[in-house]
Amino acid sequence: VSASWSEYTRRRPPSRVLHLDSAAAGRQSRATLEATAAHARLEAETGAYVAQGQAQDVLERLRGDVAELFGVPPGGVAFVESATNALAGLLDAWSLPPGRPVGVVPAEWGPNIEMLTHRGLDTVLLDTDDAGRVDLDALQRTLDVDPPAFVHLTQVTSHRALVQPVAEAAAICRAAGVPLWVDAAQAIGHVPTDCGADATYATGRKWLAGPRGVGFLAVAEAHWDALDPFRDPLAAAGQAPPRYLESPEAHVAGRVGLAAAVREFIDDGPPAVLARLDELGRLARAVLADVPGWGSADFADAPGAITALRATAGQDVAEVRQRLLAEQAILTTAVAPARAPRDIRGPLLRVSPHVDCTQDDLERLAAGLAAVR
Ligand SMILES: Cc1ncc(COP(=O)(O)O)c(C=O)c1O
Numbered sequence: 001v002s003a004s005w006s007e008y009t010r011r012r013p014p015s016r017v018l019h020l021d022s023a024a025a026g027r028q029s030r031a032t033l034e035a036t037a038a039h040a041r042l043e044a045e046t047g048a049y050v051a052q053g054q055a056q057d058v059l060e061r062l063r064g065d066v067a068e069l070f071g072v073p074p075g076g077v078a079f080v081e082s083a084t085n086a087l088a089g090l091l092d093a094w095s096l097p098p099g100r101p102v103g104v105v106p107a108e109w110g111p112n113i114e115m116l117t118h119r120g121l122d123t124v125l126l127d128t129d130d131a132g133r134v135d136l137d138a139l140q141r142t143l144d145v146d147p148p149a150f151v152h153l154t155q156v157t158s159h160r161a162l163v164q165p166v167a168e169a170a171a172i173c174r175a176a177g178v179p180l181w182v183d184a185a186q187a188i189g190h191v192p193t194d195c196g197a198d199a200t201y202a203t204g205r206k207w208l209a210g211p212r213g214v215g216f217l218a219v220a221e222a223h224w225d226a227l228d229p230f231r232d233p234l235a236a237a238g239q240a241p242p243r244y245l246e247s248p249e250a251h252v253a254g255r256v257g258l259a260a261a262v263r264e265f266i267d268d269g270p271p272a273v274l275a276r277l278d279e280l281g282r283l284a285r286a287v288l289a290d291v292p293g294w295g296s297a298d299f300a301d302a303p304g305a306i307t308a309l310r311a312t313a314g315q316d317v318a319e320v321r322q323r324l325l326a327e328q329a330i331l332t333t334a335v336a337p338a339r340a341p342r343d344i345r346g347p348l349l350r351v352s353p354h355v356d357c358t359q360d361d362l363e364r365l366a367a368g369l370a371a372v373r
Contacts, residue, residue: 013030043253078243087115094223153166155195159308187207204216230244294369317334
């Protein structure tokens with residue numbers, strides 16, 4: 001590990017586990033934890049709303065940082081609690097042409113499909129290549145011939161190494177006048193997210209290593225006037241329309257903590273962080289390639305830091321995950337097929353290291369997996 005990545009470790013409380021679970025929630029830094037705690041304390045000392053007023057500059061700087069990461073003006077950013085809440089808010093506020101489905105790929109995040117269905121929206125499957133990436137020529141034809149209400153892409157798939165070409169898809173969608181919405185829950189802090197999408201949303205707890213319960217969405221300015229969000233009569237009047245999607249009651253201390261986490265990401269240098277995560281994904285896939293009883297669920301040359309393994313010797317993946325944690329102090333995820341029922345049939349073991357992971361760590365996981373067979 002280069003000095004700067006071991007610095008990433010030093011900025012955090014010591015870990016009791018080998019933490020390979022950033023795709024669930026990253027490890028918060030001391031600065032993030034302290035910023036959250038300090039704001040909560042200020043609430044007790046001065047009154048919660050006074051404290052919020054005092055944090056306005058920090059919160060507006062966070063809004064500006066998030067706006068820049070998504071390539072929209074700051075007025076297009078709203079803070080919510082989670083990626084799921086963000087999608088629900090967008091669906092409430094966006095007026096969609098009736099009777100048309102939403103275009104998705106088979107690897108779409110399962111709960112998103114469920115939410116679309118719950119809102120009475122059908123989905124139509126877009127063609128992909130073998131790896132699961134949307135086929136851009138086919139997308140162009142679909143938009144020409146039978147355009148969906150909008151296209152929804154999960155930029156980085158949760159359950160295996162897969163990154164959608166969202167910038168290219170955004171250009172095609174824009175030319176066709178069909179909005180592109182992007183679920184960037186696994187993308188923010190992990191791959192470039194300034195992609196020209198019409199709406200993008202995410203959560204801060206994963207690759208940005210922010211506090212839990214703080215998410216955000218970003219809407220491109222061209223759509224602001226068409227949004228019809230619930231306008232809380234107690235909210236300040238005359239705000240940019242996406243701002244009405246912001247939860248007025250919130251864990252403000254968490255937002256203050258996220259501001260610290262995002263600052264650290266920016267100070268570390270996003271291109272270096274993203275390159276390191278991509279490098280680690282490739283390293284993990286190479287180190288884990290020959291572990292007995294496990295096969296790769298990823299395609300060769302897949303990008304990003306997420307790696308997924310299939311059990312090939314009949315192991316119960318959830319039990320292996322539990323034993324890895326209990327016996328080896330190694331934290332991974334057991335991925336249930338409900339995360340992407342149109343893409344995977346059985347459970348997968350997901351490995352999602354952050355920048356400070358080392359080859360030794362990955363070899364420890366390989367040995368751990370061999371030991372819990
Ligand atoms: C791709 C993807 N979308 C959405 C979500 C849901 O995010 P949240 O729990 O913040 O609602 C997740 C969480 O794991 C995810 O991986």
